[in-house]
Amino acid sequence: MAKNKPAISLENLTPTQLMEYDACTRCGECVKYCPTYNARNKDQAIEPRDKILRWREFVTKSYGWKAKIFGPAAIPPEEIKKFTDDLYNCTTCGMCGTVCCAGIDTIELWEATRANLVKHGTGPYGKQSLFPKLIGEGHNPYLKQQKDRLAWMTPDIKIVDKSDIAYFIGCTAGYNQQVLGVSTARILNKLNVPFMVLGEDEWCCASALIRTGQQHLGDVPKQSALHNIEALKARGAKRVIFACAGCFRAAKIDWPRAYGKALPFEAIHMSQFLAEQLDAGKIKWEKSLDNKTVTYHDPCHLGRHVGVFEEPRKVLKSMPGVKLVEMERNRNEQRCCGAGGGVKAGIPDLALGVAKDRMGDAKATGAEVLISTCPFCRRNLLDGRDDLKLEMRVDDLVVLTANLMGLSTDVKPPAPGAPKESISDLFRTQTIPPKPPEPPKAAAAPANAPKEAPKEAPKK
Amino acid sequence: MAEGLTIFGKEVFDTLFIDWKIMVPVAIFSIIMFFVGLYLQLNKWGQGIPEGATKPVGAWGTLKLIVHKIFERGIGPALGIIILDGLFQRRTWRRRKTEWAMHILIFWGYLGLFILTVVAAATEFYGPFVLNETPGNPQLFVQTFQVLKPFNMLFATMLTLGIIIAIIRRLAFADVPPARFTSVDWIAIAGLSIVIITGFLAFYLRLDVYHVPGRELVSAYEATTPGFFNNITVLFHEVFTLLFCVAYLPFSKLFHMFVTPLVIMMQKGGYVEVNA
Numbered sequence: 023m024a025k026n027k028p029a030i031s032l033e034n035l036t037p038t039q040l041m042e043y044d045a046c047t048r049c050g051e052c053v054k055y056c057p058t059y060n061a062r063n064k065d066q067a068i069e070p071r072d073k074i075l076r077w078r079e080f081v082t083k084s085y086g087w088k089a090k091i092f093g094p095a096a097i098p099p100e101e102i103k104k105f106t107d108d109l110y111n112c113t114t115c116g117m118c119g120t121v122c123c124a125g126i127d128t129i130e131l132w133e134a135t136r137a138n139l140v141k142h143g144t145g146p147y148g149k150q151s152l153f154p155k156l157i158g159e160g161h162n163p164y165l166k167q168q169k170d171r172l173a174w175m176t177p178d179i180k181i182v183d184k185s186d187i188a189y190f191i192g193c194t195a196g197y198n199q200q201v202l203g204v205s206t207a208r209i210l211n212k213l214n215v216p217f218m219v220l221g222e223d224e225w226c227c228a229s230a231l232i233r234t235g236q237q238h239l240g241d242v243p244k245q246s247a248l249h250n251i252e253a254l255k256a257r258g259a260k261r262v263i264f265a266c267a268g269c270f271r272a273a274k275i276d277w278p279r280a281y282g283k284a285l286p287f288e289a290i291h292m293s294q295f296l297a298e299q300l301d302a303g304k305i306k307w308e309k310s311l312d313n314k315t316v317t318y319h320d321p322c323h324l325g326r327h328v329g330v331f332e333e334p335r336k337v338l339k340s341m342p343g344v345k346l347v348e349m350e351r352n353r354n355e356q357r358c359c360g361a362g363g364g365v366k367a368g369i370p371d372l373a374l375g376v377a378k379d380r381m382g383d384a385k386a387t388g389a390e391v392l393i394s395t396c397p398f399c400r401r402n403l404l405d406g407r408d409d410l411k412l413e414m415r416v417d418d419l420v421v422l423t424a425n426l427m428g429l430s431t432d433v434k435p436p437a438p439g440a441p442k443e444s445i446s447d448l449f450r451t452q453t454i455p456p457k458p459p460e461p462p463k464a465a466a467a468p469a470n471a472p473k474e475a476p477k478e479a480p481k482k
Numbered sequence: 483m484a485e486g487l488t489i490f491g492k493e494v495f496d497t498l499f500i501d502w503k504i505m506v507p508v509a510i511f512s513i514i515m516f517f518v519g520l521y522l523q524l525n526k527w528g529q530g531i532p533e534g535a536t537k538p539v540g541a542w543g544t545l546k547l548i549v550h551k552i553f554e555r556g557i558g559p560a561l562g563i564i565i566l567d568g569l570f571q572r573r574t575w576r577r578r579k580t581e582w583a584m585h586i587l588i589f590w591g592y593l594g595l596f597i598l599t600v601v602a603a604a605t606e607f608y609g610p611f612v613l614n615e616t617p618g619n620p621q622l623f624v625q626t627f628q629v630l631k632p633f634n635m636l637f638a639t640m641l642t643l644g645i646i647i648a649i650i651r652r653l654a655f656a657d658v659p660p661a662r663f664t665s666v667d668w669i670a671i672a673g674l675s676i677v678i679i680t681g682f683l684a685f686y687l688r689l690d691v692y693h694v695p696g697r698e699l700v701s702a703y704e705a706t707t708p709g710f711f712n713n714i715t716v717l718f719h720e721v722f723t724l725l726f727c728v729a730y731l732p733f734s735k736l737f738h739m740f741v742t743p744l745v746i747m748m749q750k751g752g753y754v755e756v757n758a
Contacts, residue, residue: 037529037531124573124752127749
């Protein structure tokens with residue numbers, strides 16, 4: 023009798039990762055901290071350790087010694103599908119890896135396994151499958167035009183054609199969170215830091231594809247990374263500033279892999295840049311926050327993934343009228359906002375559940391303001407705040423910095439129905455006009471066109 | 483009654499508690515099975531493709547990869563991680579103190595017993611081959627055995643304590659819901675329990691029932707302690723322990739005892755707080 027074929031493949035997994043699956047001692051430390059397990063009412067199937075156990079069982083059934091002798095055992099497709107869905111119920115925040123007693127690099131492990139399952143045909147999850155087309159063809163995940171990359175620019179902002187310093191804006195700040203774009207640009211102008219941008223030549227960092235295991239589809243992340251790197255290099259960039267933690271993470275970790283060597287420029291997050299300027303005595307605070315209590319949320323992509331914890335705090339502590347209080351879970355033990363790993367686009371109810379937990383952490387401090395350094399966290403935490411009907415204001419460190427430096431954080435008059443995150447939440451000088459009623463639907467869209475772009479999704 | 487095994491005119495294994503005709507083949511079989519299991523595991527991991535490679539590296543490639551990754555940053559840093567994270571399990575200590583105690587007791591208890599076994603086996607050969615002890619005069623081995631006995635007791639007690647902590651912690655002090663239990667877990671717990679229970683039973687028989695204070699020549703057992711040589715409990719304990727703790731080890735859940743420290747070493751200690 024012919025032997026069965028293995029029900030799973032080991033594609034995309036390294037020998038080290040296969041060892042990691044065998045190394046889990048199932049101590050359960052990851053379970054204590056997993057944000058999605060908690061938001062899913064402590065469903066055992068969402069536990070990192072249970073996912074490891076299940077994949078290990080799949081591998082044993084397909085490639086273990088019994089499989090060698092008697093042939094691979096069958097695994098019901100629905101079991102693999104259930105595993106896939108559970109694996110995507112994860113923001114790839116990396117908390118499990120941080121606390122793992124076995125030192126397992128879970129971020130890489132989940133992403134590699136996701137890529138394996140995409141090849142298997144069971145991944146990704148829901149709307150995440152739109153990412154390759156959106157990012158591959160449109161170079162952004164929001165169905166926007168490249169020519170509108172700088173649509174957020176206001177007349178007061180000065181951008182030079184050539185400079186050592188570049189600002190990589192990112193899709194989210196460029197299209198949906200203009201307040202971050204204008205605040206970053208105005209701060210750089212005020213500090214007399216001439217900077218350039220890629221404008222229409224900027225492509226999505228493609229982080230969303232890597233986080234959801236779709237990096238191999240059309241090789242889009244590699245193409246995007248190479249395009250951005252070459253474009254920045256061609257314009258002579260020596261330092262590239264990122265105000266988006268998702269893009270920054272991609273530039274620090276994913277781009278060098280695609281490039282095959284170290285980047286030809288230094289990637290720096292805006293919070294690090296601000297801390298530097300503070301040290302150099304260049305930042306002059308012109309306003310005070312009037313003794314407001316502020317708490318800081320470490321974005322996973324800035325904190326755990328690349329290790330930037332202290333610079334944002336340094337900037338916050340230096341601000342007049344800011345009383346910084348820490349959430350119980352902070353720095354490397356921070357709880358994820360819930361938006362990462364494609365969850366915001368693919369599983370919005372899970373993203374909201376985690377955001378509410380994180381807002382609960384912030385509420386417990388008694389803070390009036392929650393500050394983060396990632397537009398994606400900000401958007402999801404705003405959703406959590408609204409769902410919980412909390413009074414707390416949620417904004418980005420860059421927006422707060424701009425205001426206290428005496429700069430306007432106003433964006434171009436927001437279009438009717440523009441996303442709430444377009445404008446500052448903390449300094450409410452603008453309002454978003456309500457969306458007009460939708461006209462009757464015209465002819466149906468082409469069958470192969472994406473019906474809907476993820477509202478605010480895929481950056482992480 | 484069987485006496486020792488004669489190799490190149492020298493006699494070894496003439497003081498075992500069970501017949502070497504049973505013990506030696508079981509030991510050889512167990513060691514072979516251990517290496518077969520190790521190969522199968524390496525081969526399984528070797529079906530993965532390392533970053534930058536284009537095809538699976540196989541068992542040998544995986545072994546090279548393990549060594550390369552551990553010593554990638556030089557011998558000094560590697561040794562630090564081997565000692566702190568491998569031998570003393572720093573990551574577990576930082577987060578889970580009870581588990582750390584359990585792991586350390588089981589790991590060192592297991593390793594200690596293994597080392598004693600190797601020392602005993604080496605002594606079997608050292609006496610006749612190096613010191614030229616005459617057949618029927620296993621003085622060195624008998625003396626060594628007396629020295630090893632308290633250590634044997636210490637490591638066995640450590641192993642037992644570790645397993646007791648594991649069970650009590652799981653039943654009474656778990657801070658997270660228990661992990662899903664599989665047949666592999668049951669086999670591990672049942673197997674280790676058998677090893678320990680029969681081990682102490684054999685120890686009790688030896689000291690309290692048959693009053694065997696130490697090793698003596700096989701031929702002397704019948705005269706001094708009739709019924710002890712090849713006693714079924716002792717025989718079962720030693721054979722089962724070899725099969726379960728050596729032959730079956732690479733196929734069992736207990737293999738994480740080796741894989742986990744290896745992974746930590748390959749990951750250079752795993753995640754550490756960058757700004758801490």
